[in-house]
Amino acid sequence: MADKPQPVRVVYCPVCSMPPEYCEFGPDFEKCKPWLIQNFPDLYPDLLKETNERDADKVADKLQVTGISSGSSDGAATSAPKQEEVKRLPGGKIKKKEKQEVVIEKVIRNKRKCITTVKGLELFGVKLSDASKKLGKKFATGASVVKGPTEKDQIDVQGDISYDIVEFITDTWPDVPESAIYFIEDGKKVPAA
Amino acid sequence: MFKKFSFEDVSAQNQVKASVQRKIRQSIAEEYPGLEPVLDDILPKKSPLIVAKCQNHLNLVLVNNVPLFFSVRDGPYMPTLRLLHQYPNIMKKLQVDRGAIRFVLSGANIMCPGLTSPGGALDEEVEAESPVAVMAEGKQHALAIGFTKMSAKDIKAINKGIGVDNLHYLNDGLWKMERLD
Numbered sequence: 490m491a492d493k494p495q496p497v498r499v500v501y502c503p504v505c506s507m508p509p510e511y512c513e514f515g516p517d518f519e520k521c522k523p524w525l526i527q528n529f530p531d532l533y534p535d536l537l538k539e540t541n542e543r544d545a546d547k548v549a550d551k552l553q554v555t556g557i558s559s560g561s562s563d564g565a566a567t568s569a570p571k572q573e574e575v576k577r578l579p580g581g582k583i584k585k586k587e588k589q590e591v592v593i594e595k596v597i598r599n600k601r602k603c604i605t606t607v608k609g610l611e612l613f614g615v616k617l618s619d620a621s622k623k624l625g626k627k628f629a630t631g632a633s634v635v636k637g638p639t640e641k642d643q644i645d646v647q648g649d650i651s652y653d654i655v656e657f658i659t660d661t662w663p664d665v666p667e668s669a670i671y672f673i674e675d676g677k678k679v680p681a682a
Numbered sequence: 683m684f685k686k687f688s689f690e691d692v693s694a695q696n697q698v699k700a701s702v703q704r705k706i707r708q709s710i711a712e713e714y715p716g717l718e719p720v721l722d723d724i725l726p727k728k729s730p731l732i733v734a735k736c737q738n739h740l741n742l743v744l745v746n747n748v749p750l751f752f753s754v755r756d757g758p759y760m761p762t763l764r765l766l767h768q769y770p771n772i773m774k775k776l777q778v779d780r781g782a783i784r785f786v787l788s789g790a791n792i793m794c795p796g797l798t799s800p801g802g803a804l805d806e807e808v809e810a811e812s813p814v815a816v817m818a819e820g821k822q823h824a825l826a827i828g829f830t831k832m833s834a835k836d837i838k839a840i841n842k843g844i845g846v847d848n849l850h851y852l853n854d855g856l857w858k859m860e861r862l863d
């Protein structure tokens with residue numbers, strides 16, 4: 490029994506599905522990059538440099554956007570009774586207060602492949618890169634921070650984990666109440682609690 | 683071979699008789715002696731073995747809906763890349779240079795010069811018409827499963843034309859078919 494080979498667990502990129510070392514030859518290397526930086530920074534040392542530069546730009550952008558939107562459309566258009574306020578997150582970043590909720594959605598990709606997206610954790614002061622690592626570890630799968638459709642960061646987790654994820658979130662980040670977690674099911678938003 | 687492969691190409695799926703199941707196990711064990719100690723884990727005797735017949739004389743061997751091996755006509759059983767990644771040392775290996783990677787990943791057969799250049803590598807023992815793992819310069823994991831058209835010695839001596847047929851590669855139809863259910 491001693492020489493029985495153990496299966497090697499190869500982590501595959503959740504974006505292009507290949508071993509991360511082949512992402513550079515994949516259909517869209519750009520889209521793989523955020524996940525690679527989070528999970529395999531040593532594989533492509535140049536990427537880290539690239540993003541450090543880009544991140545500096547992003548922060549500048551964000552600050553600008555906040556400044557513009559608070560004066561115009563945003564406050565008037567939404568019927569939310571809440572006052573807009575500026576919240577200082579633990580990271581020191583300044584963010585406009587949004588409705589605090591975490592939205593989980595199962596997305597089917599490539600016919601049978603499925604990923605679970607998690608949006609909004611950052612509104613509770615959770616660092617997404619850290620959360621992505623924890624989710625990946627907990628569910629033994631690939632997880633990455635990616636730009637969502639609304640230009641906001643979200644976490645993509647490979648596989649359907651929507652059933653266990655609520656408990657994991659509330660256990661790991663007690664600041665997130667179960668009542669603030671929602672699922673998207675058949676296009677409808679359903680409370681998890 | 684699996685470039686455009688999809689569920690529609692599977693014409694029939696059958697649980698095979700115990701005798702056939704034994705034969706399949708035996709020929710896999712003979713072809714890949716390194717797998718023998720784990721064969722009971724990969725092909726548990728209790729789980730039914732399914733053979734899916736597909737277009738172009740292709741057969742897939744599945745356990746619990748996961749494709750594990752494929753064969754063409756009466757050729758040898760070859761592991762899927764996902765299985766090979768788990769047990770990387772069960773097959774003989776050839777290595778292409780970095781320049782060949784993108785061609786292999788688009789389904790092209792493997793030309794001799796890509797194997798004989800400084801970035802390539804050949805296992806001298808590889809015979810003609812045998813299954814091989816196709817590795818790549820600077821990469822850890824196999825990127826394709828190939829079937830040699832010439833022996834490694836001939837690939838070196840002749841050094842032109844196709845040396846290895848590219849049967850199955852990362853991101854082809856079989857790679858994308860993680861499960862068949």
Ligand SMILES: [Zn+2]
Nearest residue numbers: 502505512521
């Ligand atoms: Zn990738």
